[in-house]
Amino acid sequence: MKRVENRVCIVTGGAVGIGHACVLRLAQEGAKVAIFDVDDAAGEALAREVGGHCAYWHVDVADEAAVKAAIDAVAARFGAVHVLVNNAGIAGTNKPTHELSEAEWDRVQAVNVKGVFFCTKHAIPHMKAARLGSIVNLSSIYGLVGAPDVPPYHASKGAVRLMSKTDALIYAPDRIRVNSVHPGYIRTPMVEHHLRDSGATDLEAAIREVGALHPLGHMGEPDDIAWAVVYLASDESKFVTGSELVVDGGYTAR
Numbered sequence: 144m145k146r147v148e149n150r151v152c153i154v155t156g157g158a159v160g161i162g163h164a165c166v167l168r169l170a171q172e173g174a175k176v177a178i179f180d181v182d183d184a185a186g187e188a189l190a191r192e193v194g195g196h197c198a199y200w201h202v203d204v205a206d207e208a209a210v211k212a213a214i215d216a217v218a219a220r221f222g223a224v225h226v227l228v229n230n231a232g233i234a235g236t237n238k239p240t241h242e243l244s245e246a247e248w249d250r251v252q253a254v255n256v257k258g259v260f261f262c263t264k265h266a267i268p269h270m271k272a273a274r275l276g277s278i279v280n281l282s283s284i285y286g287l288v289g290a291p292d293v294p295p296y297h298a299s300k301g302a303v304r305l306m307s308k309t310d311a312l313i314y315a316p317d318r319i320r321v322n323s324v325h326p327g328y329i330r331t332p333m334v335e336h337h338l339r340d341s342g343a344t345d346l347e348a349a350i351r352e353v354g355a356l357h358p359l360g361h362m363g364e365p366d367d368i369a370w371a372v373v374y375l376a377s378d379e380s381k382f383v384t385g386s387e388l389v390v391d392g393g394y395t396a397r
Contacts, residue, residue, distance in 0.1 A: 146377040148173030151221040153214065155204050155262055156231030158185035160331030161281065164365035165228055165372045170197055172373055177217040179204065179231065179262075196221065204231045204258030211265040224269035226376045229259045229303075230281045234337050235295045248295045255299035259306060263321075267314065276319035279375045280307045281368075284327050284391050292341070304387065311385030320384035322375050327391030328353050329363040358393030 152169045156162040157178035166189060170176045175196035180186040186199040198220065200213040218224050235251035236243065259280055270276025286300035307323040314321065328334055335346060343349035354361040371390050374380050389395060 145173030146373055146379065147226070150174045150225040150376065151177070151217065151223050152226035152228065152376060153177045153179060153217055153224060153262070153266065154228040154230055155179040155202070155258065157228075158182040158189055158199075160333060161326070161329060161365045161368045162228070162230040163189060164369035165230060166193065166197070168366070168369040168373050169226075169228075169376065170195070172377070174226070174376070175221045177213075177221070179213060204262055205253040207257075207261045207265075210258075210261040214262070214265045214269065218269045223273045224266050225273055225275055225277070227262055227266045227270075227276075227278045228281070228372055228376070229262050229278065231255075231258050232281065232299075232333075233296075234293055234333055234340075237293045237337070237340055240294045243295065251295035251299050252302075255296070256302045256306075259303055263306075263310060267317075267319065270314075270319045271317050274318055276314070276317070277376050277380070278307075278310065278319065278321040279372050280304075280321065280323045282307070282323040282325050282387075284325055284389070284394050286323065287325055287387070287389070287395050293337075307387075308385045315384060320375075320380070322380070322383060322386045322388060324368060324371050324375070325387055325389045325391060325395075326368050327357055327363055327394040329365055329368060331365060334362075356394060357391065358396065361392070363390065363392055 152174045158180035170193045178199045179202035190199040202213045232255045236247040282303040283300040285297040286304040311321040338349045
């Protein structure tokens, strides 16, 4: 079934992890997919793997000029922009708030918050022209609840949640929907790096331990999030905007 056939979709941070899975599933469901990332080797390899209507752009989402140029290039190549998946994000430095430097704080906000702002800002005119759009912002369980670590990351994901609701209200008259997705712990390179950075010496044991925090008893997989993104990108969710789609194995149900 081609759930997003002929939709032009941009996936930021699309080369690895959740973004990689989103690219594969959106392409499988008939979309034309633009991969934005700074990992050129992985991004170009994925574009070759998908083939057909898929292309890679080197984009640092914290660079507004680069974002605008790339989004305009996608529209020129594929004819429109219908879907934006704001997935690019970094965890940042894991220190308590009083030990963080301004630069450490600002780097996370630049990618995780300003990146969402820049991509949304420059995708909106194309969606307005198409009279159709779906923006999917990747937040986190930590955009809903707190935890005693990585303060810049948690602050950024809370911001993304509220940005999604605000833009959902602003652009509803243009038939542009905006929703946030809130993953639990998903086994990705970023999560593995975070566990190692937090002192894990046995990665597999740490993954089992963190997985047990979820009522379903394990971490999620990137595909678990990719299918949620496909739903929000498709007309199956045509009456869904300003919502939080939580995919967390029950983590926040307590």
